[in-house]
Amino acid sequence: MNVALFVPCYIDQFFPDVAIATLELLESQGVNVSFPENQTCCGQPMANTGCTADAAPVARKFVEIFSGYDAVVCPSGSCTSMIRNHYGDYFAADDERFLKLRDNTFELCEFLVDQLGVRQIEGRFPHRVSIHSSCHGLRELRLAGSSEQMIPRENKLRLLVESLDGVEIMPITRQDECCGFGGTFAVTERETSVAMGLDRVQDHVGSGSEVMIAGDMSCLMHMQGLIRRRDMPMRVMHVAEVLAGRALPQKKAVSAGY
Known part of the structure; x- marks a missing residue:
């Protein structure tokens, strides 16, 4: 192929x-x-x-x-x-x-x-993680189940992540809630976007997770900014980085002026 x-x-x-x-x-x-x-x-x-x-x-x-x-x-x-x-x-x-x-x-x-029929990824990720499911992946690609449809669907990202040795997936309260990024929505509706993002981040932090994992770096970029500016105990990683064996990223300090 x-x-x-x-x-x-x-x-x-x-x-x-x-x-x-x-x-x-x-x-x-x-x-x-x-x-x-x-x-x-x-x-x-x-x-x-x-x-x-x-x-x-x-x-x-x-x-x-x-x-x-x-x-x-x-x-x-x-x-x-x-x-x-x-x-x-x-x-x-x-x-x-x-x-x-x-x-x-x-x-x-x-x-x-x-x-490809992949069900198992060889590797190790010894951390507590939580999964953010982006809206497009859920509502348009149907990569996992969503609360507005009572249809059981396999969560493809979770399937691959939980196959890694040492990983512990922490449960969050609202598994399919939007993070508030929405592309230009984050620009035109800044206050609403920030409020939605903080709700999402706090849900993940409250679960005891060390790392938020998602398949869309745009969502993670939005929430990473909220996390860094508030010095929250959370990192973010794209699922490709986790499955490819990348180490946990170092926590970065917020630049002066933010």
Whole structure:
């Protein structure tokens, strides 16, 4: 299988080790991974703010770059969902290149569990962890069960994390509540976004967890800022970093001026 790695903008710019960890994890499972160097944004920020005319050429460029691969894997539920669930607005219903890409674009844990049949990751992570399930992963990709649908679903991220030696998954009170990031929502509705994020963080801290793990670095970026500014006893890690064997990150001091 010739797989293309799609790296979201914010991971490329702010958290490049998440992309590297994703590559290492896929290659450890025997996947032949390509990284198209001319890849750009998937267009989600423009689409979310209603700028359809600006998102359309970005979507067409994305399909042009990635449609030749057997599969596209992305370490982000929100970007994956943009392609799978929202690109249809920019293409004809019978566009075969788009349809192939849509049906063969996967979130990282989804690809490992559903396409490769991975149920066990060799490794050790001797820490108390808690899992944040992002809204796009839950509500649009259905990567786990959610409270508004009484349908049992396997939590793909949890399945992989709990296979590691030494890990202890701590229960949180509200497993599928939004963190308040929501892309541009965090900018236009700052106070609401912060309040929602603090509710989420406090739930995780109260569980006794040392590390919050998620499949979307955008959610973790939002909550990491809230944690650091309040000096809370919590770290955040993307699931790719955990599964690829990264050590617990060092706690960083808040810069002067924050």
